[in-house]
Amino acid sequence: MNTTSTDLLVVGSVAYDTVETPLATAERILGGSGSFFSVAASYFCKPGVVAVVGDDFDPAHEALLRDAGVDLTGLQHEPGETFFWRGRYDADLMSRTSLATDLGVFADFRPHIPDTYVNTPYLFLANIAPELQLSVLEQVSGASFIGLDTMDFWINGSRDALNKVLRRVDAVFINDEESQLLTGHQNVCKAARDLQAMGPDTVVIKRGEHGAIMFSNQDIFYCPAFPLESVKDPTGAGDSFAGGFMGYLAETRDARTANLRRAAAVGTVMASFAVEDFSLAGLQSAKRDLIIERFDALRTLTSIENLSF
């Protein structure tokens, strides 16, 4: 049996983003699902990233991830350009338009899981082709809790492979539109029940500034977003949520209902740090005591005392 160097593995992207918001534009900043997820998770466990970068990838960015405590054994280097995305956010920061998507070396990405990772207990399949997600599932045989992200492109174009992935995961993290596309239900309760029937016991519907609603077996949990006076860049919020969620599970090794609720709250807190600045700067500004402070504030935000007629 191999030794496990990490507690939590994410397979996704490490990329460069140019992000335009109504207030500022940030050029070629470090992004990608693997980056946001792993840095968010790094506050709770030792995460590893499997992704691919080109020969334009700045060693300083590799150092940034490593310094955050991310294991980069699985970061593949290939000749060519690193995945580049350029997007523009609307005034309300809720919707965005993709202006450029240059896949570069990501177009031929074939996730290779290093031997030291095959028994990693917590695995997150970030938003990549379902066929590649299946190949990861074949390689990581020791995972006890598997999370999944996907998007409309794969729901429409690779539904058979995606259905196979869904049958093998424990939790799926998607937004309202994706849940409607997958199930045909506008109603979130009906959509979640159908999604659970497709495989995962836990379905997390992400709703941006409206928070997230989690269906876990019979339990329904509503977690509002953390109220912020200033949001600078929403990019990476969903991956930071998943990173906080899975990182907390990997630390506590408890997937019972009460702890899944805590995990969703921790994910919400990590997303709140992520959106306060561009790239990974918001997540990097988090500290363990600040995370606990926001977690407690989130508990207070929704707390209701018993009726007192």
Added chain:
Amino acid sequence: MNTTSTDLLVVGSVAYDTVETPLATAERILGGSGSFFSVAASYFCKPGVVAVVGDDFDPAHEALLRDAGVDLTGLQHEPGETFFWRGRYDADLMSRTSLATDLGVFADFRPHIPDTYVNTPYLFLANIAPELQLSVLEQVSGASFIGLDTMDFWINGSRDALNKVLRRVDAVFINDEESQLLTGHQNVCKAARDLQAMGPDTVVIKRGEHGAIMFSNQDIFYCPAFPLESVKDPTGAGDSFAGGFMGYLAETRDARTANLRRAAAVGTVMASFAVEDFSLAGLQSAKRDLIIERFDALRTLTSIENLSF
């Protein structure tokens, strides 16, 4: 000093609606802010309605309100047609288009507050012209807690009068778009702080299926919507929320933070009953024990245990 026959007064509309949803159309059903508000409140106190109806108003509908426990001393009858609205909801039931708005006798509505109402302690100014809301404030001198609703039409067209009303109320109930229009802030925290500076200590931002967020002095409370598998007609949800909120306050006579949070949860529960059927049928199907059951379910929905690192 006059005796007070009611605990809670609403000044608004009693109307006929034709509602088209993707699944059904209901013709000339009883609606209006005063109807939804008062029937929702009737589970907690003795509400009275000040509104106007035409000579086409069906005595059976008057009986329906009276049987629900609503005091109709202030229901004015005028020659002409009752306010009629026809609207169509989109597939997601979140947005709607007004197809017809025939004001009828409502065009010349001048709220006359019966003598028995002038010392009513709880007052709700539903969505009518701010000038009329001011005239109500002049007549109801004994109110200790005043709630307010308004809409984009008055925000754009009667801002000066609306500002005067805002300075004199304790709580305002509006949606995201209205809060942005009033303050110029997209950010809900900033918008709420500005609204508080305009007068009301309590600002409730209603967000449909995403629930409501309440800013009360320094307190921030997030109340999700009650998860429902089936929503038949969203009409009246906001007025039912306000009716539950104000009705619960009128019953408990306690406007401290913890009780305002309970009131918002009670409002959420009453809105959940309202949208389960057309007209007032959903609200009428509520019972005190069902209300308490949903209140407890709402508490459970958001509850998070302490961190257990």
